[in-house]
Every structure is written in structure tokens, then in C-alpha cells.
Amino acid sequence: RAAEVDTNGYIVYCPCMGRIGNQMEQHVGAFHFASVLGRTMVLPPVVAHEPTSTIAKMTAFEDVFQLAAIQKHFKSITMAEFQRDIMPRIWPKEERKVFCWTPRKSSTSSDDGEEFSCRAKDGNPFGPFWDHVGVDEFDQSVFYGQTTGGFNVGSLKEKEKWMSNYPPSSHPVLAFVGAPASFPSQQKHWHYQKHFRYSTRITSKAKAFIENRLERPFVGIHLRNDVDWSRVCEHVDPSRNLFASAQCLGEPPLDVSLSKEICAPGEKTILDQLVDVVGRSGAKSVFVSSDRDHMIPEINEALSAYDVKAFKLDDNDAFVSLAILELADEFIGNCVSTFSSVVSRSRSFKWNKPKTSHFWGYRKL
Ligand code: GFB
Incomplete structure (x- = not known):
């Protein structure tokens, strides 16, 4: 059965920093962020860096964690369902924005012309991750650091900024270059770990x-x-x-x-x-x-x-x-x-x- 579209929107992000422990530190904050905004989380794969390959390996979230335990607490959807049922309906090619805190400089070139971009697909695991999601390229970069004060949506004021700057009606998918969460995690989010059952x-x-x-x-x-x-x-x-x-x-x-x-x-x-x-x-x-x-x-x-x-x-x-x-x-x-x-x-x-x-x-x- 095809997944229904959530009119409150979606969050998708690349666990692009570090390995298992680093990724989990950020997941607990990112899942909190999605809950506060009332959006559906697109369950991110585990990104692994194997010594024998220059391309990061993506393992589906549901191969590592129990879907039922996560879905009991968080509105969430597998990456496969998002690609099959949601992307074609609400996130067409020419409307794909990507979010980052500030512009990211190119790691490989000194091309000043493209300076103000998230460079979401630049480097490993960034490129392989968005290829895995099925995004060839993004049409626009959004630098949320300038407008929202961050992803610390603990206060109502921060939440309202996100809701008014990027409402689900015009921004059905918030796609992030990195986890919308702090590293290391904040103590107040540690309890979310209980929902990540193997x-x-x-x-x-x-x-x-x-x-x-x-x-x-x-x-x-x-x-x-x-x-x-x-x-x-x-x-x-x-x-x-x-x-x-x-x-x-x-x-x-x-x-x-x-x-x-x-x-x-x-x-x-x-x-x-x-x-x-x-x-x-x-x-x-x-x-x-x-x-x-x-x-x-x-x-x-x-x-x-x-x-x-x-x-x-x-x-x-x-x-x-x-x-x-x-x-x-x-x-x-x-x-x-x-x-x-x-x-x-x-x-x-x-x-x-x-x-x-x-x-x-x-x-x-
Ligand atoms: O998990 P992680 O981000 O934690 O990175 P740290 C350490 C990785 O090393 C794990 C392997 O994801 C595993 O791949 N590893 C560590 C282990 N301990 C074990 C173990 O007991 N058994 C197995 N099988 N594998 C930091 C990172 O590592 O290390 C930083 O956070 C940076 O990003 C730094 O890379 C050098 O926090 O321990």
C-alpha cells in the first residue's frame, strides 16, 4: 500500500559526519527537531566508510533498527517508501531545495562563481548519499543559519521561525546537508535513544x-x-x-x-x-x-x-x-x-x- 502524503511535510538529512557513534549522537537531536516541527522523518541509512572503498556504504535504517519501535514514537517513513510514494508527488526535480547552515566551500576547486551554495553533493559521503536518495542535483541552496537561529527548537520562538520561514505548504521537504542537530548531543535529548532498538x-x-x-x-x-x-x-x-x-x-x-x-x-x-x-x-x-x-x-x-x-x-x-x-x-x-x-x-x-x-x-x- 502506497504511503499517504503528510501535509505537515518531511525531513530528510544525510548522516554525513563520522561513524556509528557520531551519527547516533546527531540522530537523537534530529528526531527531536522533526517531532517539534511535526514533520515526518525520512529514516536515514547508516553510512559506513569501508577501508576498501572510496564510496560510503549505505545500509537501510530498517536493517539495523526495528521500524515498529521507532514508528511507535516518531512519525517516520523508510527511505524506500519516500522514494517510491512521496518524492514523485511532492518533491519534483525542479523544486528541490537543500538546506545548510552557511554556504560550504568547495573541497576540490577554487571556483568563486559557485561560492554561495551548500554544495550538497560535493565529496564523500555527500554525493553517494544524495545519489542513494535519487537526487541528481538541487535547484537551490537555503542557508537557514541566517534566518532561524538554528535547529535548537527548544523554545516556541525558534519553532515559530521555522514554521513561518519554511511552512510545509511551500517547503514540503526540508532536505539537510547534515543532521539538523548539535554534535555532541544535548543531555535533554538522550532519552530518545530508547526508541532505537536493534x-x-x-x-x-x-x-x-x-x-x-x-x-x-x-x-x-x-x-x-x-x-x-x-x-x-x-x-x-x-x-x-x-x-x-x-x-x-x-x-x-x-x-x-x-x-x-x-x-x-x-x-x-x-x-x-x-x-x-x-x-x-x-x-x-x-x-x-x-x-x-x-x-x-x-x-x-x-x-x-x-x-x-x-x-x-x-x-x-x-x-x-x-x-x-x-x-x-x-x-x-x-x-x-x-x-x-x-x-x-x-x-x-x-x-x-x-x-x-x-x-x-x-x-x-
Ligand atoms: O562510532 P564512532 O563515531 O565513535 O567511530 P568514536 C568509531 C568507529 O570505530 C565505530 C569502530 O563506528 C566503529 O566502526 N569501532 C570503535 C568499533 N569501537 C569499536 C568496537 O568496539 N567494535 C567495533 N566492531 N568497531 C571518533 C569519531 O570515534 O573517532 C570521530 O567520533 C573521529 O568522528 C574520531 O573519527 C577519530 O567517537 O569512538
Whole structure:
């Protein structure tokens, strides 16, 4: 059955910045924005950057998340339905505007003639994303930063600006070059994470791994230790949040300083803290998720007195890892990493009884 047109309009955006964690940080704000404006969200694909390809890979939203759980709370439509049923009716080729905060400079040319454009299709993943949506080109760029004060539609005034500047009657589709949301996410939007439930494929793999390989209670840990991460941690400033660090430090002014040890914990910090959590929780196994070094031998050695062993996935599937970590009895994550923040938000908001999270190198005062 063809989807009906929503006369309140649609929002479509490219999750063009960062990977899974970065994208989720922005989704929680963007879904809030769509709700406040009363528009239907076109469910964005997960954009992945694979080392073997120069073109980003798009995975349909509904292959990763449960549609029913999202649609129970948000007016939303799959990208496929939007393309098939909505685009031809309300968003014809010659009327496609694209929204960005300010004009974007070309990354490849110094062509001044085109300076005032969103350059929505310029570069990867921008070009591949709009190709995926089925947009060959946009007819006009709209710089909403000049007119609306942003996508912080917390106040009625901001909402009214959006409604009066871009009413659904003349702007049925608000298409954004990047997520209409702040990065990192705002604490007041974290609860939206509960509606992002993993698809049956992912959940059943996670549950099977827990059942077959782990013994409860188990501690799930996230070790973010690939080489790109040490470069991030060079930017640690003790008095400021970095990426997702509000998940442990809260909003400024910070009570505890951000440190290199919180961002890139050393082996001693990791093993001492893990032994402590295992000891206090009576855990019987450990699940390790990592982008590089899972430290399985080191962990097994450190936990030998407890007769507790560490396990990792055979295929290192990132979404299955996230699904296992949110189900863990205890979780120790990286406070700065947005990959860890997906887990901590899920643990806080997805379950009837909230699950707490610990962070490497960080102790609550
Ligand atoms: O998710 P993400 O934006 O979080 O990017 P950070 C990290 C990516 O690394 C994930 C992989 O999306 C995964 O592809 N990764 C990290 C993992 N941890 C794991 C893991 O435990 N298991 C698996 N399978 N994969 C920042 C980004 O990463 O890193 C910034 O936010 C920037 O955009 C910076 O790229 C260097 O916040 O951790």
C-alpha cells in the first residue's frame, strides 16, 4: 500500500559526519527537531566508510533498527517508501531545495562563481548519499543559519521561525546537508535513544552469543584503542568536554577534569578497574568490544584468580557488539567515545530498570 502524503511535510538529512557513534549522537537531536516541527522523518541509512572503498556504504535504517519501535514514537517513513510514494508527488526535480547552515566551500576547486551554495553533493559521503536518495542535483541552496537561529527548537520562538520561514505548504521537504542537530548531543535529548532498538537479526545474534559463550553476570567493556583514537586524545583539555565526555563528566562547569587517562586509558588502569568491577559484581565472564586490541590474554591473566574469562565476537560486528554491551550486567566504556555513548544512553533509557555505566579512568566524586 502506497504511503499517504503528510501535509505537515518531511525531513530528510544525510548522516554525513563520522561513524556509528557520531551519527547516533546527531540522530537523537534530529528526531527531536522533526517531532517539534511535526514533520515526518525520512529514516536515514547508516553510512559506513569501508577501508576498501572510496564510496560510503549505505545500509537501510530498517536493517539495523526495528521500524515498529521507532514508528511507535516518531512519525517516520523508510527511505524506500519516500522514494517510491512521496518524492514523485511532492518533491519534483525542479523544486528541490537543500538546506545548510552557511554556504560550504568547495573541497576540490577554487571556483568563486559557485561560492554561495551548500554544495550538497560535493565529496564523500555527500554525493553517494544524495545519489542513494535519487537526487541528481538541487535547484537551490537555503542557508537557514541566517534566518532561524538554528535547529535548537527548544523554545516556541525558534519553532515559530521555522514554521513561518519554511511552512510545509511551500517547503514540503526540508532536505539537510547534515543532521539538523548539535554534535555532541544535548543531555535533554538522550532519552530518545530508547526508541532505537536493534533489528531482530542483530538482537538474536547478540542474545545467542550471550547465551552460548558468556556466563551471567557478565561485564561488557569497550576498548577504543585504534590509532585514530590516540590523535583524538592529544586534544584533551582538562576544563572542557571532548566528543561524548558529558556522558561521565556532565555539562560544564566540570567537577572532574578530563584527562588523557580517561580518553586513552593505559593497561594498568584498564586491568585494575576491570578486576575491581568483576570483584564487586561477582561477574562470571567478560565481553570485550574493541576496534583494534581486545587485550584478551592480558585480561585473562589479570582475572585468573577469579576464574573469569574474557570473550570477543568472531566477526567483530559493531552493531552486535553494541547490542551485547547494552545488555551487560556491568559496562565499562570510554567516556570520550561516541561509540561508548550509544551504549551508556541505551543502558540509561532503554530498560525498565536503568543500567548504570562505568568509565575508564573516571571515578565519581
Ligand atoms: O562510532 P564512532 O563515531 O565513535 O567511530 P568514536 C568509531 C568507529 O570505530 C565505530 C569502530 O563506528 C566503529 O566502526 N569501532 C570503535 C568499533 N569501537 C569499536 C568496537 O568496539 N567494535 C567495533 N566492531 N568497531 C571518533 C569519531 O570515534 O573517532 C570521530 O567520533 C573521529 O568522528 C574520531 O573519527 C577519530 O567517537 O569512538
